[in-house]
Amino acid sequence: MTLAKEFNLDLSKNSLNLSKIPSAEILFRLERLTKSERKITHLVLWHLVEMDNRKLYLELNYDSLYQYLTKHLAYSESAAYDRIQAMRVLRQAPQVASKIEEGSLNLTQLVRVEQSLKQEKRLGKEVSKDQVFDLLNKVENKTSFETEQIIACELRQAPKTYQKVKPQSDKSIRLELTLSKEQYEILKKAQSYISHIIPENDLAAVISYLAKASIQKKEGKESEQEVQALKTQEEKFKAFESSNFKAEGSPAPSTQSFRGIPKARRKYIAESVKRALLKKAHYRCEHVNPKTKQRCNSKYQLQIDHIMPLAKGGSDKISNLRVLCGVHNRYEARRWGLNPLRQ
Ligand SMILES: [Zn+2]
Numbered sequence: 001m002t003l004a005k006e007f008n009l010d011l012s013k014n015s016l017n018l019s020k021i022p023s024a025e026i027l028f029r030l031e032r033l034t035k036s037e038r039k040i041t042h043l044v045l046w047h048l049v050e051m052d053n054r055k056l057y058l059e060l061n062y063d064s065l066y067q068y069l070t071k072h073l074a075y076s077e078s079a080a081y082d083r084i085q086a087m088r089v090l091r092q093a094p095q096v097a098s099k100i101e102e103g104s105l106n107l108t109q110l111v112r113v114e115q116s117l118k119q120e121k122r123l124g125k126e127v128s129k130d131q132v133f134d135l136l137n138k139v140e141n142k143t144s145f146e147t148e149q150i151i152a153c154e155l156r157q158a159p160k161t162y163q164k165v166k167p168q169s170d171k172s173i174r175l176e177l178t179l180s181k182e183q184y185e186i187l188k189k190a191q192s193y194i195s196h197i198i199p200e201n202d203l204a205a206v207i208s209y210l211a212k213a214s215i216q217k218k219e220g221k222e223s224e225q226e227v228q229a230l231k232t233q234e235e236k237f238k239a240f241e242s243s244n245f246k247a248e249g250s251p252a253p254s255t256q257s258f259r260g261i262p263k264a265r266r267k268y269i270a271e272s273v274k275r276a277l278l279k280k281a282h283y284r285c286e287h288v289n290p291k292t293k294q295r296c297n298s299k300y301q302l303q304i305d306h307i308m309p310l311a312k313g314g315s316d317k318i319s320n321l322r323v324l325c326g327v328h329n330r331y332e333a334r335r336w337g338l339n340p341l342r343q
Helices: 002-006 023-054 065-072 077-092 094-102 107-122 129-139 144-154 181-193 203-219 224-248 271-280 326-335
Strands: 164-167 173-176 303-306 321-324
Touching: 002 023, 023 065, 023 077, 023 094, 065 077, 077 094, 077 107, 077 129, 094 129, 107 129, 107 144, 129 144, 181 203, 271 321, 303 326, 321 326
Parallel strands: none
Antiparallel strands: 164 173, 303 321
16 A cells, blocks of 8 residues: 555545646556556465465365455456466476566466466476476567467477367357468468458458458459448448548549549659659558558558549659559559559
8 A cells, every 4th residue: 555655545535536647657657556566466476375385275165276266355267267377387486486576477478388387297298397497488578479389389289280160159150270380471461461451450350351352253253242341331431531531621532433534644653763752661551541540561562652543633743652552552543433453
């Protein structure tokens, strides 16, 4: 409670109003609080080691440490599980205590290390205390993904290659599969190319989109449903765009069909201009998502694009030129109602 005192917090009220606290003070406090949160977690773990050694929970009529944590101390199931796994790691490698306190090793990492050690034991493999400490040093300051990679490599755990397809109660399917390193990289690359369509890291949506695209390619036409979905999406986008354009006082792109528009006059853009534009764009797509304000940055099929198309009266001046990836080039052409191949 010393921090509450230090920050002059009145904890007798139901809610804390921090709206008058200066931002720098909020930042400072959060750093202090996070530090002390880690310190407390690390102290909790030490006490759990002792609690477990003495089996104190039995005296309180709990069958296990887990029961004591969830029922008596009101931890959630997952929070209790994590702390027990972490406590076991700390017992085997007390030297890591300071890393937990500093935050260079987090609970999730400790849980993964403990789980993988258990897996080794199940396989009858011995892991020495030195090896455990060595493993913990290697995963220090790493992301969860990197931690998984390091554990898999260090312990040479046999890769799981089976494929699981499990129907679930809501008719969805739970799919578990193993990709080779190359297959995974290809999938991530494909995902980056369609990140403007599927911005979230949702692999199910990515796979579904890619599957649909290859079906379309094979069948040569879009199904009725797809066409409808695309239309609604485009209408929404146009409505969004036109409200934006109006706000800026420039004309909205017409929503009419552009059939019959005379073919654009095409001028030659000098190689030196192209090179300068590419350099300015750091050799990446300059498209900015109007909603998320995120830049695409793809390096895929980079092309010089007319911000205002030639067919709509745009010029070849540098101020009207930008670098777009293949996907965004076609996307812009579609948005303006132009044939992307002719634009
Ligand atoms: Zn792009």
